[in-house]
Amino acid sequence: MADLWEDLQSIANAAPVSFTSAAGERGTIKAKSDFNVSEDVAALRKAIEGIGTTEKTLIDILTHRSSSQKQAISRAYEETTKRIFVNDLKGDTRGDFENLLVALARTPALNDAKWLIKAMKGAGTDTNVLIEILASRTNKQIKELSAAYSEITKKTLTQNLKTEVSGDFGKAILLLAEGARDESTSVNADKAREDAKALYQAGEKRLGTDESKFIEILCKRSIPHLRQTILEYKNISGKTLQKSIEKEMSGKLEDLLVAIVKCVMSTPAYFAEKLYKSMKGAGTDEKTLTRVMVSRGELDMLDIRAEFKKLYKNSLYKEISSDVSGDYGDCLKMICGGDD
Missing domain, CATH: 1.10.220.10 (Annexin)
Incomplete structure (x- = not known):
């Protein structure tokens, strides 16, 4: 698996930069063209208030509306029923399926905030x-x-x-x-080479490691600049930057810096790997599976699917189908959006 990140040039050349793609362009969850908010609210009420919940309606609506359309639905639902849509979803569904639907109904920012709060609780x-x-x-x-x-x-x-x-x-x-990463899109090859040299001298080249240099460069520089820096690093040291970080660092700092390097090279490949690991072996890590599928559904799921297929020779759709079932599985397959 490690060799995936070895072939830097091909990843850098082929990788779509999710950091720059706008919502909806490479996602599977798109805005519905003939969106009718009152029709959706009526259908959802029927699904929730009727005898037994009609899961299919919930799945269908929540996986085929953009985030802003779903916010419009939530507002209209509350005006009509005087109840909070997300609370009704919680009251009517259970377990992983409930978590998945609730996340689909919330804004991406609110999801990220809630996941971070939970992670620190x-x-x-x-x-x-x-x-x-x-x-x-x-x-x-x-x-x-x-x-x-x-x-x-x-x-x-x-x-x-x-x-x-x-x-x-x-x-x-x-x-x-702090969200203070440099956002310039132009790349100065000399500056990238300087940074690559600085990283080499802070790690491989010396006894002990100057972690602060790695942190400063990897957490602050722009994504295009870092891509170039990673390619330059390989030329200077003969090793990939990821390999050097794995050799020089340990623990949580190593995990974080490796994740940054992977996201710089290809965010979709990073998430394809996350999804694969959440499903491989005995038992499924539903929390990660839900988080990744929901957070990337509207952004770059098409690219994640392509990377998944390339890396694991199996489609993401098939992997999900063989790993999870029931309403939860059906809903994830809808977010996945098709077989490759």
Whole structure:
């Protein structure tokens, strides 16, 4: 599997940059062209209020409307029934299926905020969730999720993170949570070479590692610049940057920096790998499966499907079909949007 990330040039050349694609372009969940909010509300009420819930209607509507259309539905639903749509979904469905529908009904920013709150709740922190969300989101997405986070918790995301994370990992996570990555699209090859050299000298070239140099470059530079830096790094050191990070670092910081490098090279490939791991072996990691399918459904699911097929020789659709069943499986297959 590691060799997937070895062939840098082909990934960099072929990879669509999800960081720059607009919602709807490469997603499977798209806006409905002849959208009629009152029809949808009537259908949803019938599905929820009737005897027994009609799951098919819920799945169909929530996987075939854009996020803004679903917000319009939620508002109209509340005006008509004086009830909160998401609460009615919760009251009417159970378990993983309920979590999936509720996430589909919420805005992406609210989902990210809720997932982060959950990851930091109670004793211990689920750093995998922090890494996945903060390493893969754009500045705009981070600003939006931070606003949603503050609204719910009455504290800023960075304030709460400071009590949860520490050391070099903490520094890197906080930098990402500020959403201050450089956004310029032009690449200066000389500057990229300089950064590659600085990384080489901070790691492979010396005894011990200067983590702060890695954190500064990987958490602040623009995505196009970092792509170039990663290619230059291979030329200078003969190794991929990912391999060097894995050799030089350990623990959570290693996990975070590797995730950033993967997202820089190909966000869809990063998420294809996440989905594969959530389903492989005994038992399924439904939380990750739900989170990734919902958060990428409107953004780059088509690209994730293509990468999945390339990497695992099986389609994402078939993998989901053989791994999960029932309404939950049906809904995930709808988000997946088809077989490859």
